[in-house]
Amino acid sequence: MIIDLISDTVTKPTKEMLAEMMSAKVGDDVFKMDPTTIELQEKAAKLFGMEDALFFPSGTMANQTAIKLHTQPGDKLICDKYAHVYNYEGGGAAFNSGVTCKLIDGNRGMFTAVQLEEAIAGRSDIHVPFSRLVCIENTTNKGGGACWDFSELEKLQKISKENNLAFHLDGARLFNALVAKNETPQQYGKLFDTISICLSKGLGAPIGSILLGSKVHIAKALRIRKLFGGAMRQVGFLAAAGIYALDNHVTRLADDHKKAKEIGQVLETVSYVTKVESIETNIVIFYVDKKIGDANFIKKMEEKNILLTPMGDGKIRIVTHLDYTNEMHEVLLKELKNF
Secondary structure, three states: OOEEOOOOOOOOOOHHHHHHHHOOOOOOHHHOOOHHHHHHHHHHHHHHOOOEEEEEOOHHHHHHHHHHHHOOOOOEEEEEOOOHHHHOOOOHHHHHHOOEEEEEOOEOOEOOHHHHHHHHOOOOOOOOOOEEEEEEEOOEOOOOOEOOOHHHHHHHHHHHHHOOOEEEEEEOOHHHHHHHHOOOHHHHHHHOOEEEEEOOOOOOOOOOEEEEEOHHHHHHHHHHHHHOOOOOOOOHHHHHHHHHHHHHOOOOHHHHHHHHHHHHHHHOOOOOEEEEOOOOOOEEEEEEOOOOOHHHHHHHHHOOOEEOEEEEOOEEEEEOOOOOOHHHHHHHHHHHHHO
């Protein structure tokens, strides 16, 4: 038995999801003739109370499309130093859109309204990049699945609007935040100009993300997706998985959160762990004693068929997910206790 806790992207489609995929009605999506993809896009837009949506093969492409449609080369986007759009998208903001990133030194991937005001203050002339876009990530990946305080997001939106800045949400694990904090998609749809949501992380689809926004934004996004090589043909087979995921795999995220907190409770009691980050959703980040070393710990666990992720700076990450069973959970807890 392999216990793969590297990410919540390692899941396989359930039998029920596969059945929906295999029976999907499809057409050529490049010509807007794939009925299942259209259904998914309309479903997602309605769920968030936004005008339109577009299906993408990856969250990175959805985020990069949002950056490009909100900016011009030479502009500046503002994000936290932990942000996925800066750290884990291959330098795409610079390569695809020609923009620079103003990094805010936040807490676990989250910054305050005061920090945003400080970031946009100062000169606004031909000598410096124009601030055009604020990017938020919820939950924060590198921040250990932390959830933003919604009232702070409202303050950030107000500042963005007052300063003519677009407001984009990288919602790769947004549904984890919604479940953990008892919030609704409509709350977020009212705040952000664009939102990307991932279907292949906690929701368990094999591939795909959705970009939400106004009809004008999505019309531009369609062109940019084509430019990035993301136009797809009979993609309804994958869109069907997304529909099933939205209908069946959202509320169950609470199970992943419960398991993550139970893992954290064990890690708090063992002598070889020096720190465990606060756990809100399905990501556990902890530090092992330097005498053991994170690389050595990960190797020893791999020998027991338990796969974990190094995060740098001595951090180790565990991510619970749909395919992480109760049996696997008991084995992991036992191995952590006995290490």
